[in-house]
Amino acid sequence: MNLSLLQPALGSVKDRKRIGRGTGSGRGGTSTRGHKGAKSRSGYSSKIGFEGGQMPLQRRVPKFGFKNFNRVEYSPINIDVISSLANSLQVNVVDLEFFKAHGLISKNDKVKVLGRGEINNPIEIHAxxxxxxxxxxxxKAGGKIVLI
Structure with a gap:
């Protein structure tokens, strides 16, 4: 074995197309671009949504609805998740730092506690x-609710 003897496998390397090198090459003349039209010109780049002059889809379809910018988005956390975590970690107070530390919410999320599941021991929950x-x-379980 010698590094100077290494070469690619047969058929794995192809020559590139040499375009626009005369009619004898088979790729002269129009240089594989067809005849006339915008796509045959140099510098052509299609605009996003352009459909050849036809009314584009985003203008054909009517506008509808709106986004309420005053909407408050909450991250939902169910009671069964909170109680199982609190039981396993022997914790009586559950706050935002607890939720963040255990990956239930991210940095600036607002939390809403929902009622799926059961709770047995009294827990103070901040949300x-x-x-x-x-x-x-x-x-009912003897816990306490603290609104933030």
Whole structure:
């Protein structure tokens, strides 16, 4: 074996197309671009959504709806998740730092506690919002709700 003897496998390397080198090459004349039209010209780049002059889709379809910029988005966390974590870690107070530390929310999320599942031991839960069922379950178990 010698580095000077290395070469690619047969058929794996192809010659590049040499375009626009005279009619004898088979790729002269129009240089594989066809006849006339915008695509045959140099410097052509199609605009996004351009459909050859036909009314583009984004202008054919009507506008509808709106985004309410005052909407408050909450990250939902169910009671069964909170109670299982609190039981396994022997914790009585669950706040935003607890949620962040265990990957339930990210940095600037607002939390809403929802009522799926059951809670057995009294836990103090800090959150931005609570559903009716969640607050009933927490208070029934002897826990405490703290709105942030």
């Amino acid at each position: 931005h919002a609570f559903s009716k069922s969640a607050s009933e379950l927490i208070e």
